[in-house]
Amino acid sequence: MNFDDTEDEAKFRAEAVAFLEKNLEKKDAGAGRADRSRDDFLTRAKAWQKTKAAGGFAQITWPKAIGGRGGTPIQQVIWNQEESKFDAPTSPFAIGLGMCVPTVIAFGSDEHKQRFVPKALVGDEIWCQLFSEPAAGSDVAGLKTKAVKDGDDWVINGQKVWTTGAQFSDYGIVLTRTDPDVPKHKGLTMFIVNMKDPGVEVRPIHQASGGREFNEVYFTDVRIPDSDRLGDPGQGWKVALVTLMNERLAVGGSPGPDWKEIMGYARDAGTMSDGAFRAKLADWYVAAQGYKLTKFRSQTALSKGETPGPENSIGKVITANHLQDICNSAVEMQDHYGIISDRDKAPAEAIFQESLMWAPGLRIAGGTDEILKNIIAERVLGLPQDVRVDKDKAFSEM
Amino acid sequence: MNFDDTEDEAKFRAEAVAFLEKNLEKKDAGAGRADRSRDDFLTRAKAWQKTKAAGGFAQITWPKAIGGRGGTPIQQVIWNQEESKFDAPTSPFAIGLGMCVPTVIAFGSDEHKQRFVPKALVGDEIWCQLFSEPAAGSDVAGLKTKAVKDGDDWVINGQKVWTTGAQFSDYGIVLTRTDPDVPKHKGLTMFIVNMKDPGVEVRPIHQASGGREFNEVYFTDVRIPDSDRLGDPGQGWKVALVTLMNERLAVGGSPGPDWKEIMGYARDAGTMSDGAFRAKLADWYVAAQGYKLTKFRSQTALSKGETPGPENSIGKVITANHLQDICNSAVEMQDHYGIISDRDKAPAEAIFQESLMWAPGLRIAGGTDEILKNIIAERVLGLPQDVRVDKDKAFSEM
Amino acid sequence: MDFDFSDDQKFLRDEARKFLEAQCTSAVVRNVLDNDDVSHAEDLWKQVKEMGWLGAAIPEEHGGLGLGMLEMCVIAEELGRVLAPIPFSSSAFYFAEAIKQFGTDAQKSAYLPKIASGEFVGCLATSEGPGDSDAAKLKTGFSSGKVSGTKLPVTDGDIATHALVLAKDGSGASMAIVALDADGVTRTPIQTLEPTRSHAEIVFDGAAAELLGNEVGNGMTQLDSILNRAAILVAFEQVGGASRCLEMAIEYANERQAFGRPIGGYQAIKHKLADMYVKNEVARSNAYYGAWALSTDAAELPEAAAAARVAASEAFWFASKENIQTHGGMGFTWEVDCHLYYRRAKLLSVQAGAPGVWKEKLVTALERKNAA
């Protein structure tokens, strides 16, 4: 039991660090979040992706044949650890390279691979994932966006929601209903869609937190050639499962202030002597450590060539509620002053206020608390599935 | 808004108090639980029931025609409040007079009423309720005890469990399966059973807490005349629902140490300055008050002639977990010493230790936490029932 | 035993609910939410003034309706249900109650009629920075009839005509009344988590001020008593908000389908809403007890107020966050009202003292009582 790299890992880490130091600035710990204008951020992100690809660090586990490094999952983890210490603009590529393009690789034609993979890898083209709909969230397979065959094309109509990065994406993978007369999981088909098509309209969602990071995407008579279908008609659910399984191993990155931040704040505020607070602080520390150390256990499994299982779903269940609780306590610690969200008036406080408004979204996005607990119960603990009354019903009859 | 009795209520209360003072000793607050031998306790209980009946206080809401007082539900509440301040041995009659005999009154023949009601009322005969089975707890209607028609009799075979008072009961109402070939709720029938029948065997259950308050009851070829059937064959579930609805309005009586006791203990132990404890104490107080005051709201409704609804199910959800939490905290406050359960060594501590072992049972008995939350969700909030896959299946096919 | 509101009080509640459901719709609240230059719902505020609610608990001799505290509790709950974006509580729960309790006869005559009519709008200015107010930390000073210092946040500080200001006064603290149109008063609206209620920073620079009552150095004791009474009224606002959250969650859970049936049929949602119901009932019952204590000036007021406040803050916080969760993605959009309740829950839980502060007050009251 130790926290040291193996010899190979150490060698790889050194290479990664050297490359990062040559090409990026270290994160300025004291700076907080920089005020980045989106355009500039996107330009920098594309440039950094190109640099990474040139250095062989773009997609470490992909085979060399398609531009990857042919490396191991633990190398990817090491890279992510080191890259996260630098001011690396990576977020626009996370979903495309992590989930969409692997789906294209798995189900697309050779032409698709040649056309799309290299440009995605060097950051020239950005991808998004179009699954969720207003009436199909936890139950994604209940989606309604229709694709109807018309000659050699399919015509898409419908609406997607909570699409990350749609506003700057070039392509997307879109899950559609092509046969309403079979049970819901069986009538779905996946396509590649050109996000610049005039029938595609992207509208930012005004979130409860005030921000507008996500989008609604409307499809109006968007024509997609049959050749841009991924998988057979009616096999869309299977394709989607591959997309979702390709979600890369979550890396570090707490979603907001944690025990350390609130402890620091309490020290400055002179409230560390409050016994009730101290007990909560201990609980937060234990949970945060528990989450971090559980990831170390997963990484150890990766490093030994094993595949970590769905145990990772404990992560978001812990962190999202944890964040909400910590931020709420921080706000309450400030008493009436805690209601101020003005960054200029109360800069030390605002990180808690902002995350308090963000936390409810985190408990929903990417699987609600409830769905994640179902996943743990069914896939990790082996408990029976809940009754699915719609299992054998045609979608059109529901 | 006031806590005063109406004029009529005050008059009744005065009568009740006068009667109680004449016939019973006030509870000695400092004494803790007396060490009562069961035999003596039962004798005293029967005597007290006879006295109550003679005074017209035995079943206040029952019509005068069957020996009751013809009083109001709020009078019963007032009686219960006052009686609980005295050393009144009432527990052996709670289930019989509260649930079983009302069922006999509702579904029995005139002969039944003449034969059973007076003797129950004066405490000469004690009744118990025989519904739960080892494989039918939350799902009582899934019970297996069989009753098979044989001439003019029914022959009962099977096992009941968690039967309160079976060891000293004279009669019971027993829910049996008479038709396994229809869905489970439809094949049940209720009977009056003589608990002194040689085919009835009562065995005390050794509980996890160490005590033996409850019983298993085994039926071996017990013959019951058809005339002792309550309700039509196959109508047992409807009869049982009446039994369960007759559960009288819960009165006072915390099930064990509450905020006041742990606060007193903490003061003596010198740990009141612990901030984490103080915050918990505040939560306990708020919950205990919330429960008590919610009962006052129900009693107000009663006093105005309204019928309080299933809101009362919040009671046990609060109190059982509350008790477990308080006792656990009290034990932990004692540190290593908290493990001692010896009443002679640690008399001030033992009330917490005993209730800690009792609390898990309280969370299960009379409806688990989970079932009570279902009841609140469905009956109070109007949410849909869970899917019942066995609804239309014959019992024998499950 | 009559542990309920009277028929007249219930009639008032029904009328208030009808009025507010019609006049304080989501659109009215959102007009304040979405427009930085709109500090409150003016039309609603005008109507509320006309109905005399502000004076419900002000004696008739001082221009009020002379109803009583129970009626004010009823109104508070209804205002809380609809997130009324008006400075009602600042003026009626804090300022008016303070004058009623501690004002001189002259102050009562001067302020109460105008508060009742809505000509004056009061607010409470105590906070100067993170943490609850205590005399030792106070920087704002009061001497020779002038107040100097900075208060933030002041809820409704930019709408109010008068503020009750907690200020250092010699070795102790006093409460001072300041007319906010006086010289030496500068008000700046500030951004908060709860944009449907207005907040300001107020800088006092030698502003003319008048002592509340006629005893100097009594400010902390007065504040304590003001907060005890206000806590109960705010608890009703919170109970109103929490009840509405539960209703919204039930409605959505009955409607929204997942896997072929309403999500309200799944135990994860059922039990979440059952928990919400239990917390709401605990809060409501504790609030009722507070109402009783308030209306009878009972000796139990301190613990009743603290318990009402702790229970209501917990209930509203839980209901508002789990209402969002029940609504899933929809609940996290700006357009759906869930987040408005989440925001209001947070404001109300910190405005009259955070839950931790009230838990400590509660235990202290219990210790005092059990020592006696």
Next chain:
Amino acid sequence: MDFDFSDDQKFLRDEARKFLEAQCTSAVVRNVLDNDDVSHAEDLWKQVKEMGWLGAAIPEEHGGLGLGMLEMCVIAEELGRVLAPIPFSSSAFYFAEAIKQFGTDAQKSAYLPKIASGEFVGCLATSEGPGDSDAAKLKTGFSSGKVSGTKLPVTDGDIATHALVLAKDGSGASMAIVALDADGVTRTPIQTLEPTRSHAEIVFDGAAAELLGNEVGNGMTQLDSILNRAAILVAFEQVGGASRCLEMAIEYANERQAFGRPIGGYQAIKHKLADMYVKNEVARSNAYYGAWALSTDAAELPEAAAAARVAASEAFWFASKENIQTHGGMGFTWEVDCHLYYRRAKLLSVQAGAPGVWKEKLVTALERKNAA
């Protein structure tokens, strides 16, 4: 990064599990539970001694196997899973570790080989009454090589041959080693919530005693260090117990039918067990970190021990009580093993210091670290 046990250690675990599942069945545990005159499982204890587990972390030069602390963690988890009713922890986690850390060379030579072989059985005697041990409250005294005073409860106090006694020594406190067959020692078994582990009251009346190490007045510091190390080993026992509770609950939930399907298919049970899993994993990961700190004598030991202890106490308590709840009525019978885990969970959570005490230690350690 190798944040896992080695293949050898896993082999040891598998072997230990096989052995204990065969030799420490429910019947073996219940023999101790149900018979007041049986203090521990003698056959099991004999076999455990023979396998040398007691000396797993004792150097070969002192008669141990010289494996290491990680191996001891593995053994602790397995003993916890099966509720082994033997005085293993008292002797190996507390007494032996204390001698290893603070004993003189002579003490190491005198005690460790006999602890390793099982000829000596050690225990820790600190508690004298409610609350955690602190020097100011101590009544038991140590002077001129004699100990006088009363300790209770002493876990395994009636089985042990030697006790490590915390005693007042001048103005401070010392740890003293007492042979329990000496004159002036009276032991009385006492009833506890956990009858599968033996407890005694021990009265020392001028019993001959020897100072642990050679520095007087160091007792509290020594105890702190002893408890830090033991906390991690006990955390593994707790994790073992909690894991077994989850397995029992899953098994029962898959089997038990209600309303026509297994109760494990209802979200109330599914999410309860998911919560249990999450707490267990948090506890396991914190325990692993503790194991690492223990095995490397890391500077992080104090916070690692405290976090392991807090997480494991919470996990075992939750798992044991919700395992009963999952089992419903069956879980509340004496015959079903659920309550044995509930009892053991409580013992282990208070024996080496209650969770509240460890939370305070944890925060103090974090403050110290972040100040540095």
